[in-house]
Each structure stands twice: as C-alpha cells, then as structure tokens.
Amino acid sequence: MIELNQTLTPSSQHAETVGIAQQLCQTLEDDIVKGKLPPGQRLEEPLLAKRFGVSRTPVREALQLLTATELAEKIPNRGVYVSLATPERLTAMFESMAELEGMCGRLAAKRMTSGERHNLEKIHHELAETVRLGDSDSYETLNRSFHNALYRGTHNDVLVDVTLSVRRRVAPFRRVQFQSLARLASSHEEHQGIVDAILRGDVKAAEDLLYGHIMAVHDISQDYLSSLRQSPPEPATAFSGTPA
Missing domain, CATH: 1.10.10.10 (Winged helix-like DNA-binding domain superfamily/Winged helix DNA-binding domain)
Known part of the structure; x- marks a missing residue:
C-alpha cells in the first residue's frame, strides 16, 4: 500500500x-x-x-x-x-525506437567527452556484476542509466526529448526481456559491442549495433505477446471491473 x-x-x-x-x-x-x-x-x-x-x-x-x-x-x-498493441503497432513502435537509438549512438560516438565515455564504461562494468548475480531488477535500473548516458552523449536536447518520449511507450515491452536471465547476458554482450564502437569513435558501428540491440528486444516482445494472446487470461482480480 x-x-x-x-x-x-x-x-x-x-x-x-x-x-x-x-x-x-x-x-x-x-x-x-x-x-x-x-x-x-x-x-x-x-x-x-x-x-x-x-x-x-x-x-x-x-x-x-x-x-x-x-x-x-x-x-x-x-x-x-x-x-x-497489435503485432504491427508494436513493430512500428520498436522500429521508431531503434532508429532513434541508432541516431543517438552515432552522435554519441562522435561527441561524447572523455568523462562521458568513462562513465559509460563504468555503468557497463556495473551491469556485468548484476549479470553475474542474476539480479534482473538491478540490471533493469542500470540498463536505463546506460542508455541515458548514451542519450546525453549526443549533446542534442531535442533528440533526447524525442527518444525519451518514444522509450516511454515501449518501456513496458522492454521490461519483458528481463524476465530471462539468459537475456541479461546477451543484452550485456550487445552492450559490449556498443561501448567498444563508441570508445573507438566508430559512428557507423555504434548506430548499427544500437539499432540491432533494440530490434532484438522487439523480437523477444513479439514472441512473448504472441504466447500471451494464445494463453487463456488469468481470472479477473478484485480491483478490476467486468470485461467489456
């Protein structure tokens, strides 16, 4: 309460x-x-x-x-x-998110200061510990910090605002992935490639890797929601009204 x-x-x-x-x-x-x-x-x-x-x-x-x-x-x-969301609507949302994240990666690889790069690495190392412990809640929290650090690294406030707005819409579906401990490890591995690309200033690789990173979550979300649609719903809880 x-x-x-x-x-x-x-x-x-x-x-x-x-x-x-x-x-x-x-x-x-x-x-x-x-x-x-x-x-x-x-x-x-x-x-x-x-x-x-x-x-x-x-x-x-x-x-x-x-x-x-x-x-x-x-x-x-x-x-x-x-x-x-229908499968088509979910894809549209994730495609938008992936394009925005890719753009953030491209600009971050070009514009991040040395201090910002160091902070990104630090968060990445902290994420590794949560993977080791199988701490999905902490991974989710640090994962937001990781992506926020990338957004700030663009030094483009308008892009950050738009990206955060779209992220808000897909956030519930992005959280689905953290139900799987195996996904934590693969997510962190994808982060490693992103960090490496940004540290070496490879704008194309950073963009492509971030796009792929988000679309990997899209695939997980689509599979999960597909199984949800095929499963019988749980009994209505006491705080809900009668289904329409």
Whole structure:
C-alpha cells in the first residue's frame, strides 16, 4: 500500500501525486504485459484506489499515463479498458525506437567527452556484476542509466526529448526481456559491442549495433505477446471491473 505524506505543501503534494501515479502506471503496465489484466478488462478508479490505498487523483493520472502507452484505451462514456498493441503497432513502435537509438549512438560516438565515455564504461562494468548475480531488477535500473548516458552523449536536447518520449511507450515491452536471465547476458554482450564502437569513435558501428540491440528486444516482445494472446487470461482480480 502506498501511503501519502499528509504534511506536504501544495506544490510538493502535486509532485508526490505525479510520482505515485507513475508508480501505479508501471504496476498496471506490468500486470497487463504479464497477462494479469487481459484485453477488454475495465480499469475502475474506485477499485484501483482501494487496491493501492490512495485517492482517486493519482489513479486518474496513472490511467492517463497508461493510455499514452497504448496499453489502455479510454472509451467515451464507458471508461478505461485494457488494450494490447497489435503485432504491427508494436513493430512500428520498436522500429521508431531503434532508429532513434541508432541516431543517438552515432552522435554519441562522435561527441561524447572523455568523462562521458568513462562513465559509460563504468555503468557497463556495473551491469556485468548484476549479470553475474542474476539480479534482473538491478540490471533493469542500470540498463536505463546506460542508455541515458548514451542519450546525453549526443549533446542534442531535442533528440533526447524525442527518444525519451518514444522509450516511454515501449518501456513496458522492454521490461519483458528481463524476465530471462539468459537475456541479461546477451543484452550485456550487445552492450559490449556498443561501448567498444563508441570508445573507438566508430559512428557507423555504434548506430548499427544500437539499432540491432533494440530490434532484438522487439523480437523477444513479439514472441512473448504472441504466447500471451494464445494463453487463456488469468481470472479477473478484485480491483478490476467486468470485461467489456
């Protein structure tokens, strides 16, 4: 249960609400992608608020965030319902992500400072330890730091903003890969090639390797969602409404 701080000022209350909404949204994303909330399931604010122990305000904001990822659809006069991207839509999202990441890699290989390159290497070595330990949660966190370091290395704020916006939409599907410990090792191996390309300033290799890295996640996500569509949905949970 998420507890709200009752002594927050109005401005800090808003920031806290946004933070809670993001947490709720990620939980719902994972529930949908893992099949706990099947397509067509209605997401009701009162029941979700009760489940998470919060007011309806952060729940409402979480549902707005969820619709932006296309994992839910708001139907006028009916409510918000779970949806799942079609294979074609998922491919379109990942192709966009791969193109943007490739562009980031190309510019990072050209523009990263020595300090930024050193930081990228440092994160890469830290990721190796999480692979050794089989710590998927820590790998996921550090993986975001790894890619964020690449984005910053472009020294192009507009590109970073666009890339982060698209990443937000594919984030639930990217998290699917971390359910497999074998994928952690292969992901880290792909990172090694990317780091090597950037350190030697090979812009073409950095671009191509990052594009391939993202499309590898696309293939994993497509296979996973295909199996999810073929499996019978889990029983509806107490915080969900009746499927449409």
